[in-house]
Amino acid sequence: xxxxxxxxxxxxxxxxxxxxxxxxxxxxxxxxxxxxxxxxxxxxxxxxxxxxxxxxxxxxxxxxxxxxxxxxxxxxxxxxxxxxxxxxxxxxxxxxxxxxxxxxxxxxxxx
Amino acid sequence: xxxxxxxxxxxxxxxxxxxxxxxxxxxxxxxxxxxxxxxxxxxxxxxxxxxxxxxxxxxxxxxxxxxxxxxxxxxxxxxxxxxxxxxxxxxxxxxxxxxxxxxxxxxxxxx
Numbered sequence: 001x002x003x004x005x006x007x008x009x010x011x012x013x014x015x016x017x018x019x020x021x022x023x024x025x026x027x028x029x030x031x032x033x034x035x036x037x038x039x040x041x042x043x044x045x046x047x048x049x050x051x052x053x054x055x056x057x058x059x060x061x062x063x064x065x066x067x068x069x070x071x072x073x074x075x076x077x078x079x080x081x082x083x084x085x086x087x088x089x090x091x092x093x094x095x096x097x098x099x100x101x102x103x104x105x106x107x108x109x110x111x
Numbered sequence: 112x113x114x115x116x117x118x119x120x121x122x123x124x125x126x127x128x129x130x131x132x133x134x135x136x137x138x139x140x141x142x143x144x145x146x147x148x149x150x151x152x153x154x155x156x157x158x159x160x161x162x163x164x165x166x167x168x169x170x171x172x173x174x175x176x177x178x179x180x181x182x183x184x185x186x187x188x189x190x191x192x193x194x195x196x197x198x199x200x201x202x203x204x205x206x207x208x209x210x211x212x213x214x215x216x217x218x219x220x221x222x
Contacts, residue, residue, distance in 0.1 A: 032209045043201060043213040044154065087152050094209050097142055098167055101154045 002027040004092050006102025014110050019077040021105045023090035026071065030092040033066060033073045034099070038087045047088075048075070080109045114138050115214040117202050123220045124192055131188045132217045134202030140212075142166070142205035143185040145177060147198045148216070154201070160185055192221045 003026040013019045025033075034049035050057045050064045050073065057064050061080075066073040073092075077084055087106050093099040115136045124130055136143060144167070145157040159167035160179040174190040185202060202214040 034210065038152075043215050045213070046210055049208075049210070089154060096166070097159055097161065097205065098156060099209070099211060101156075104152045104154075106152070 002030055002092055002095050002098075002100035004090060004100045004102045006090050006105055008105060009103065010106045010108070012108045012110060013080050015081060016079055019075075019080055019084070019107055019109075021075045021088055021090065021107075022072060023074070023092070023102050024070075024072045025092040025100070027092070027095060028068075028071065029095065030100075032093055032099075033064070034091050035062075035064060035075050036089045036091065036101075038089065038104075040086070044089060077107075080107075082109050082111055085109045115202060115204055115212050117200075117214040117217050119217060120215065121218050121220075123222065125222055126192055126194060128192050129188070129190045130192060130219075131186055132200055132202075132219075134185045134187070134214055136183055136202075136204040136212070136214075138204055138206060138212065139183075140204040140206055141182055143179070143182075144203040144205070144211065145185065145187050146201040146203060146213075148201060149198045158185075158187075194221050197221045 006023045031052040036044040037047045038044040061078045063076045087104045090102040091099040118133050142161045144159045147155045157171050158177040163179045176188045179185045199216045203211045
């Protein structure tokens, strides 16, 4: 099955700086790579996703890159703000309806 | 923001009891999931149903039994609750483009 590894597990950045989270996956058949943001006490919510036919996608201050050859993908947040503080999960799939999630990265933006 | 709803939101109970968590989605999706999120925030898939049929059944104790009376509902019944069952349980449904929509979560505390 798919195995997704996510790094770092915690990330502290100064407000205004950039944050980068990296994930690797094992199954070359995976073709969908979403990122979810989970604020404290809330549900995970999709913030951006990328498919295997695209190398990069951007939505305002967030961007995701995908390297299918190396089987890794990354989330980039620029000009971080306090409201970016949350747990971020990467995922890969689908494999028979199943998304495999990374272990999460707790991002703290210091004012 | 009630596309995927869960009840109850909080559940505090004694070891050995039996309890149920209910999930409903009004998005017309065919596939629904149950996830367990432990204290380390890891999202672990438990079950998935597609049109009332079980399609994913991860290694979960058989004290956990999902039931899908129709494709809009996926309930989770837990027998003989144990301390280690304390966690947040999220229901999710699968939309087009593989996006998963999570419910608000049920915070279960077993004493």
